[in-house]
Amino acid sequence: MSMHTSLRRTAATITNSTTTILPTRLPTQSSGTTFVCSQCRHATLLRRPKRPYTFTQLITLSDGSTFTHRTTSPAPIYRSTRDTRNSLLWNPSSSKLMNVEEDEAGRLAAFRARFGRSFDASAPVVETEAAKDPVAAKQAEADAKAQAKADQEEEDNLLDLISAFGQNEAPPPPEKKTPKFTGKK
Amino acid sequence: MITNPSHYISHRMAAREPSRYLTRALPRASVPSIRPQGFLSRRNVSDEAPARRLSDHFTELESASSLSTTVPNSAAASFDPLARAAARKNQLPRGRYQFRSPKYNRGPLHPHQPPPPSHPSSRLFVPGPFSAPRAEQTFDSTVSPDIMTLCYVHTPPGFKPPPKSARLREWDDSSPYHKNRVLRGPRGGDVLRLLRKPIKFNNIPEIERITIHSYVKNAAAERNSSWLHVAGIAVQAISNVRVETFKSKSNVAPWGIAANRDSVAVKAELFGENMYHFLGKLVDVVLPRIKDWEGVKGSSGDSSGNITFGLVPENVALFPELEINYDMYPPKMIPGCHITLHTTAKTDKDARLLLSAMGIPFYGKIVN
Numbered sequence: 319m320s321m322h323t324s325l326r327r328t329a330a331t332i333t334n335s336t337t338t339i340l341p342t343r344l345p346t347q348s349s350g351t352t353f354v355c356s357q358c359r360h361a362t363l364l365r366r367p368k369r370p371y372t373f374t375q376l377i378t379l380s381d382g383s384t385f386t387h388r389t390t391s392p393a394p395i396y397r398s399t400r401d402t403r404n405s406l407l408w409n410p411s412s413s414k415l416m417n418v419e420e421d422e423a424g425r426l427a428a429f430r431a432r433f434g435r436s437f438d439a440s441a442p443v444v445e446t447e448a449a450k451d452p453v454a455a456k457q458a459e460a461d462a463k464a465q466a467k468a469d470q471e472e473e474d475n476l477l478d479l480i481s482a483f484g485q486n487e488a489p490p491p492p493e494k495k496t497p498k499f500t501g502k503k
Numbered sequence: 504m505i506t507n508p509s510h511y512i513s514h515r516m517a518a519r520e521p522s523r524y525l526t527r528a529l530p531r532a533s534v535p536s537i538r539p540q541g542f543l544s545r546r547n548v549s550d551e552a553p554a555r556r557l558s559d560h561f562t563e564l565e566s567a568s569s570l571s572t573t574v575p576n577s578a579a580a581s582f583d584p585l586a587r588a589a590a591r592k593n594q595l596p597r598g599r600y601q602f603r604s605p606k607y608n609r610g611p612l613h614p615h616q617p618p619p620p621s622h623p624s625s626r627l628f629v630p631g632p633f634s635a636p637r638a639e640q641t642f643d644s645t646v647s648p649d650i651m652t653l654c655y656v657h658t659p660p661g662f663k664p665p666p667k668s669a670r671l672r673e674w675d676d677s678s679p680y681h682k683n684r685v686l687r688g689p690r691g692g693d694v695l696r697l698l699r700k701p702i703k704f705n706n707i708p709e710i711e712r713i714t715i716h717s718y719v720k721n722a723a724a725e726r727n728s729s730w731l732h733v734a735g736i737a738v739q740a741i742s743n744v745r746v747e748t749f750k751s752k753s754n755v756a757p758w759g760i761a762a763n764r765d766s767v768a769v770k771a772e773l774f775g776e777n778m779y780h781f782l783g784k785l786v787d788v789v790l791p792r793i794k795d796w797e798g799v800k801g802s803s804g805d806s807s808g809n810i811t812f813g814l815v816p817e818n819v820a821l822f823p824e825l826e827i828n829y830d831m832y833p834p835k836m837i838p839g840c841h842i843t844l845h846t847t848a849k850t851d852k853d854a855r856l857l858l859s860a861m862g863i864p865f866y867g868k869i870v871n
Contacts, residue, residue, distance in 0.1 A: 361607035364617055364626040368745040374634070375823075377788065385637040387780045390740045391824040398788050398823075405791035407798065407864050 380404045427462030428469060636779035638786070638861065646860045647707045653856065654702035670695060697807045699849040708808065708848030708857045713773040713781060715742050717840040720758045723751075723765035734838035735769045740824040742771040742781055769838075784823070785842070786862035792821045798864030804851035806871055810858060811843040 372388040376395045381403040402408040406415045421427055604617045604626045620627035658664075671686035689695060700706060715738055721730045735746045749768040751760045760767055773781050790796065799812040816837045819825065825832060844863075848854040851871045859865055 361609045363607055364604065366626050367629050369629065370739055370743060370745065372743050377784075377823075379787065385783070386634070387636060387783060388634055388743060388776070389780070389784070389824055390743055391827045393823075393827050396788070396823050398792075400792045402787050402791050402862060407796070408791065408862070 421458070421461075424461050424465035427458065428465045431462050431466040432469075632776040634776060634780075636776055636783060638783035639776075639779040642709065642779075642861065646857065647709070649860060650853075650857060651702060651704060651707050654853070656701055697849040699853070702853070706847070708846050708853045710778065710782065710857070710861070711845045711847050713778045714843040714845065715771045715773070715781075715840050716768060716843065717770075717838040718768045719838055720755070720760075720767070721836075722767040723760045724758055728766070729833075730836050731766055731769065733832055733836040737819065737825060737832055737837055738769050738771050738840065741784075741819070741822040742773055743777045744771040744773055746771045782844075782861065788823060789818070789821050790863070793818050798866040799858075801855075801865045801867040801869035804854065804870070806851050808846045808848035808850060808854040809843055810846070810851065810854050810863075811841055813839060813841045815839045 370390050372390055373392050373394070374386050375389045375391055375393060376384055376386050378384045378395060378397045379401045380398055383403070404415060406412070409415055419426065602618075602624050604624050605615050606626070608617055609615065618625045620629075622628060623630070669686075670689050672689070674681040674684055674687060676682075702708070717734050717738055719730045719734045722728070722734075724730075731748065735748065738746050746769040748766045749770060751762055751765050751767045754760065754762050793814075796818075799810065803812055804810045816839045819840055820829070820832075820834075820837050825837065844854070844858060846854040846857055848857060852869075855865055855869065
């Protein structure tokens with residue numbers, strides 16, 4: 319490879335440029351050509367390529383999928399806790415990965431609807447979520463209203479039950495769901 | 504040969520009847536000679552001698568053919584080379600002659616030439632590939648058909664694209680000095696961009712190579728080379744490739760770096776299998792773990808299909824190879840690096856399409 323780069327040029331080139339202008343030249347003077355050495359006399363060492371030792375490693379992603387790769391790490395298995403399967407940047411539509419409070423039963427929303435102060439009663443859902451996803455915010459609001467309404471109905475049913483106790487053989491009412499005031503998560 | 508028809512015919516006849524020469528040769532002594540011997544009274548020794556010798560040879564031959572001899576059944580039954588090889592406890596000694604490549608390349612005119620680097624006996628031979636990386640399989644099975652479909656531009660049959668003007672403009676011959684002058688550059692700048700051809704099945708953009716480059720600014724600061732060693736080993740660990748070091752081309756006074764004196768940078772070039780393993784590891788494991796990482800900036804790229812992004816030292820430390828023996832590396836010496844993804848795409852837009860399909864997110868204003 320270096321054979322081509324190390325072409326030696328002989329020092330036979332003319333040093334004085336003024337003589338080239340003259341039409342007549344002394345015959346003993348060398349012409350302006352450079353002699354490129356076509357054969358290289360030195361030898362180039364052929365170095366053996368150095369390659370670091372690699373192991374086969376099994377990578378287990380966070381959702382359990384696995385793949386193998388070659389790596390310099392000697393650990394046979396690598397379990398990742400954070401990867402493309404559970405990061406928001408790679409799953410932009412995943413509601414599970416977004417910063418949403420878990421309110422499956424609607425208890426937090428019901429609490430806010432009943433006891434919420436002005437700062438969170440007006441916006442029963444988290445601001446970040448409302449800012450990010452208006453559809454989800456609307457849905458959560460509707461859920462909260464429905465939950466509040468259901469609670470109200472349940473209370474009415476209980477009052478009816480007390481007033482109508484023993485008058486007819488009604489099946490036992492469903493268990494009362496008392497909202498647990500666990501506070502904000 | 505074909506110009507001489509008689510010769511040609513005789514040759515073909517000879518090929519058809521191979522025994523003609525044999526019949527001529529066998530009873531040479533009994534067949535009367537074609538040459539009229541009466542005219543030529545001169546006789547040579549060579550006229551008679553070969554015929555006599557030939558007949559002597561034929562009389563010495565055995566009449567029975569060796570092919571007719573029968574092989575005993577026991578010998579045929581015991582002939583089982585596979586079982587013999589399996590039953591052999593020790594390996595057979597290797598062949599006496601083994602070619603060894605010359606250690607030096609002594610030029611094209613030397614009689615002792617090294618074999619090409621693809622030959623296993625060459626000193627430059629690198630075996631492999633040994634595995635089919637996941638990212639490569641993803642590219643082959645999913646990404647490349649998708650890109651071809653996305654970039655498909657339908658033209659009705661018989662459509663001819665409008666002719667484009669030449670990129671290098673001619674000089675108007677308003678001046679006699681325009682004769683033989685080199686062509687003018689393109690309008691609006693001197694840079695000739697790469698030509699983007701329509702993407703077909705044979706020029707789907709793919710990742711060509713990945714360069715990991717790290718400039719260690721402290722390499723010359725403390726008069727010791729430990730910074731460069733740590734950077735080189737860290738880059739080698741994450742890339743599976745031995746790094747090259749480079750000297751600075753410019754003086755950087757605050758860091759005490761002098762041009763052509765201090766080795767300040769390490770670089771690893773990944774091709775093929777290593778490249779795809781690195782890309783898969785980067786996308787699946789490392790990049791998601793970076794805190795508050797938005798992605799690769801959309802304006803990155805050299806407008807000819809190569810995208811570069813950088814990782815700070817904290818991000819480089821997230822590679823599983825550095826994590827597994829994190830204590831080996833002095834924490835302050837873990838280098839940051841620039842990662843350049845070289846693709847065969849001609850524009851950055853195509854390269855971004857490819858890389859985002861391979862799992863690298865982009866953010867911000869997408870340029871070109």
